[in-house]
Structures are given as structure tokens and as C-alpha cells.
Amino acid sequence: MKKAIRIIAAALICAVLAPGLSGCAEKIDFGDEVYKNKKYAGESIFFNISSRILLSGYMSKPDNIYPACIDPFCDHSTESCAARTESPITATLTVLPEGRKLPLVYLCCQRWPTKVVDGEEVLLSAHEREMSIVKQFDAETGQAKTFEPVELMNIRSALLYRGILYLSADGFLGEGYRGRVGALDVLTGKCTYLSEENGARLIGAYDGRIYVMTGRGVVESCEPDFSDLCAVYDCQTGGYVNSYVDEGMLYFARSKTDVPAGNSTKTVFEVCAVDLKNKDAEAVTVASGVYVFMPYEGDLYYTLFEYNEHGTVSVSGYGEETVVSYDNGTLYRYDAEKGTSETCFSDIGASFSDIYDIDDGMILFSGARYRDFDEGKSTYLRIAICSIETGEWRELFADDEEEYL
Numbered sequence: 001m002k003k004a005i006r007i008i009a010a011a012l013i014c015a016v017l018a019p020g021l022s023g024c025a026e027k028i029d030f031g032d033e034v035y036k037n038k039k040y041a042g043e044s045i046f047f048n049i050s051s052r053i054l055l056s057g058y059m060s061k062p063d064n065i066y067p068a069c070i071d072p073f074c075d076h077s078t079e080s081c082a083a084r085t086e087s088p089i090t091a092t093l094t095v096l097p098e099g100r101k102l103p104l105v106y107l108c109c110q111r112w113p114t115k116v117v118d119g120e121e122v123l124l125s126a127h128e129r130e131m132s133i134v135k136q137f138d139a140e141t142g143q144a145k146t147f148e149p150v151e152l153m154n155i156r157s158a159l160l161y162r163g164i165l166y167l168s169a170d171g172f173l174g175e176g177y178r179g180r181v182g183a184l185d186v187l188t189g190k191c192t193y194l195s196e197e198n199g200a201r202l203i204g205a206y207d208g209r210i211y212v213m214t215g216r217g218v219v220e221s222c223e224p225d226f227s228d229l230c231a232v233y234d235c236q237t238g239g240y241v242n243s244y245v246d247e248g249m250l251y252f253a254r255s256k257t258d259v260p261a262g263n264s265t266k267t268v269f270e271v272c273a274v275d276l277k278n279k280d281a282e283a284v285t286v287a288s289g290v291y292v293f294m295p296y297e298g299d300l301y302y303t304l305f306e307y308n309e310h311g312t313v314s315v316s317g318y319g320e321e322t323v324v325s326y327d328n329g330t331l332y333r334y335d336a337e338k339g340t341s342e343t344c345f346s347d348i349g350a351s352f353s354d355i356y357d358i359d360d361g362m363i364l365f366s367g368a369r370y371r372d373f374d375e376g377k378s379t380y381l382r383i384a385i386c387s388i389e390t391g392e393w394r395e396l397f398a399d400d401e402e403e404y405l
């Protein structure tokens with residue numbers, strides 16, 4: 001009896017909150033925008049720390065950092081927290097469709113290797129362990145929705161286009177680490193897979209088409225439902241390489257070289273650009289000796305490799321640490337229309353290990369602080385934000401997750 005009353009009450013709430021919709025499924029209008037690499041959403045930055053918890057920090061109040069979960073009774077310590085997952089997170093995506101104040105955040109996770117059966121913890125089968133879980137957290141309502149199992153192993157990147165979450169993974173089951181692409185409908189939860197013999201990885205979406213790169217270095221494109229798959233450009237790299245399709249421009253790395261970096265080596269590339277809008281376009285070299293690159297609105301932002309040692313610092317808990325950088329704190333931009341590169345800023349005292357996102361003239365990165373560091377503090381920057389115009393930057397989140405829990 002009680003259960004029946006609860007169901008009726010739930011149905012009434014649905015009817016009140018979502019007039020005109022059948023059931024509780026929320027149909028969101030994502031428009032035609034391609035959502036990728038996003039961590040910004042309005043004034044906030046959404047991301048995970050230690051693969052466990054999602055935090056949001058307001059740009060206007062950078063020190064105000066807290067769990068993104070809005071349930072006042074939640075202590076955010078268990079799986080039941082909407083903005084948390086127990087499984088290791090392998091990729092995230094933040095999506096802010098028009099008209100919304102706060103985003104939907106997608107957490108792609110490798111399945112936790114054990115499950116509880118009759119009160120006992122048992123190991124999942126090899127087949128089960130290779131699958132992923134995708135959790136959708138709605139920062140506006142505080143509600144979460146979980147999609148599983150997704151038949152992909154180690155999802156590396158995600159892109160949302162017209163309500164479909166495209167997922168690029170290392171592979172699945174007996175296929176080895178060859179690349180596999182899936183398409184998850186975030187309304188129905190149905191996931192389909194690109195039938196691709198060559199281990200494709202997702203590299204972008206443009207003008208109504210999805211772009212992948214095969215394990216042979218060939219860029220292919222298809223319709224959003226994976227039909228009409230055809231070759232677009234052969235990068236002639238003989239294998240998969242870092243690549244992006246952005247606003248009709250294809251950027252890819254070739255001539256991979258290992259160069260000495262202190263006691264180890266680092267890999268640098270020649271990065272090429274192809275204008276896919278021009279059917280006969282040839283690849284042009286953007287730059288050689290490139291360390292990190294990321295496209296934004298058709299242009300390419302990149303750093304050049306330059307190994308530097310800046311002396312030693314005493315870090316509490318770690319002892320003596322040599323401060324090194326792999327670029328000289330300089331960011332370059334390739335203008336796809338002009339076909340030329342320019343310097344955005346020079347030697348800002350911090351280097352870029354990774355560029356996470358570029359938006360609104362700001363660049364979100366992790367790297368090393370090699371100038372003006374405090375004695376006793378790590379020089380590693382977990383997340384920092386930098387103005388592309390001025391090169392002014394600040395650390396957003398330090399390396400100590402405990403502070404934020």
C-alpha cells in the first residue's frame with residue numbers, strides 16, 4: 001500500500017515538473033554544437049580529483065571550492081553521492097546546452113574489479129572487468145543517472161553531439177588495445193558501436209559527420225549513426241597518431257622523435273594541418289618539435305619542446321626536488337586561415353604538461369611552476385588557468401585533495 005502511494009506521488013511530481021513529457025525522461029535540446037574537452041561551464045569549472053569526486057570552483061571566487069553535489073544531507077563519501085563514483089574515472093566531459101545555468105557532467109569509469117554477492121566480495125569476470133560505466137551528473141538538479149555496462153575498455157575521450165555521447169576507448173575484449181568507438185544515447189541509454197576492423201579512435205565531429213582515425217593512420221568519417229563510413233584522408237603515418245578534427249581542420253602529429261630530457265626522454269612531433277573543407281588539400285607543417293597541442297575554433301595552440309633545469313627545491317614530504325620544465329613557458333597559435341603561427345605569450349614562469357581546455361581566451365592546463373615557487377610546496381600544478389592574451393596565470397587547485405573534501 002505504502003509503495004503504491006509513493007509511486008503515485010512520484011508520478012504526480014513528474015507530471016508537475018515536466019508537463020508535456022511522457023515519463024520522467026528529460027529531453028534536452030543540445031542543438032548542433034559539438035561538445036568536447038570541456039571543463040568550463042559558465043562561471044564554473046567542473047572536474048574530478050583523484051578519480052573520485054567532482055568539484056566546482058567559481059571563476060569569480062577561485063578559492064571557493066566544494067563538492068558539486070547539492071544534497072545538503074550527503075557527506076559525499078560513498079557511491080550514493082550523485083557527484084561521485086567509486087570506479088576509476090578515465091574521461092570526463094562537461095556539457096552546457098543553451099538556456100541552462102549549470103551543466104551535465106559525464107564521468108566515464110572503468111568498472112570496479114569486484115562486486116558484492118550475498119554479502120561477499122567477488123572478482124568480476126575478465127569480460128565484466130573490461131566494460132565501462134558512464135555516469136551523468138546534472139549539476140542543476142543534483143540528479144545522477146548511470147549507464148552500464150558500456151562495452152568499451154578504458155574510455156579515453158568523449159564528445160557529445162545532438163544528444164549522443166561518442167566515446168573513444170582502448171578496445172574491448174579479445175581485440176587488444178586497438179581502439180573502439182561507441183555512441184551512447186543519453187536519453188534512452190542505448191549504446192551502439194562503430195563496426196570498424198581497424199581499431200578506430202574518435203577525433204572529432206564537424207558539419208554533421210563524425211570523424212575517427214584508424215590504426216593505420218587513415219581519417220574516416222561517417223554519419224552520426226555510424227552509417228556511410230568512408231576514408232577522408234590518409235595521414236601516411238602507418239599507425240594511429242594524436243589527431244583532432246576541429247571546425248573543418250584536421251591536425252595530426254607525425255615524425256615522432258624521442259629527445260633527451262634529464263635522465264629520461266620525451267616524445268616530440270611534427271604537427272600538420274589539413275583543411276578538410278578543401279577536397280584536394282595537402283598537409284602543411286604547422287611546426288616541428290611540438291610537445292603539446294590542442295585545437296580551438298579551427299586554430300591550433302601548441303608548445304615547443306625545450307628541456308630546462310631550474311635548480312632544486314626542498315619539498316615537505318618529498319625531500320629535494322629538481323625543478324624542470326619541458327617547454328619555456330611560451331604558447332603559440334597557428335591561424336588556420338592565414339596559415340601562419342604567432343606567439344601568444346612568452347616565458348610565463350610555468351610550463352605546460354597538458355592542455356585540458358581552451359575557452360573564452362583562457363587556457364586550462366597542468367604543468368610545472370619553475371619561477372616564483374614557494375619553498376616547501378610542490379612545483380607541480382594540478383590545474384592552473386592562464387589568459388591567452390596576457391599570459392597571466394594562477395593555480396586553481398593545489399595538489400592536496402583533502403582540503404576540498
Ligand SMILES: [Zn+2]
Pocket residue numbers: 067069070071074075076077080081082083
Ligand atoms: Zn554528495
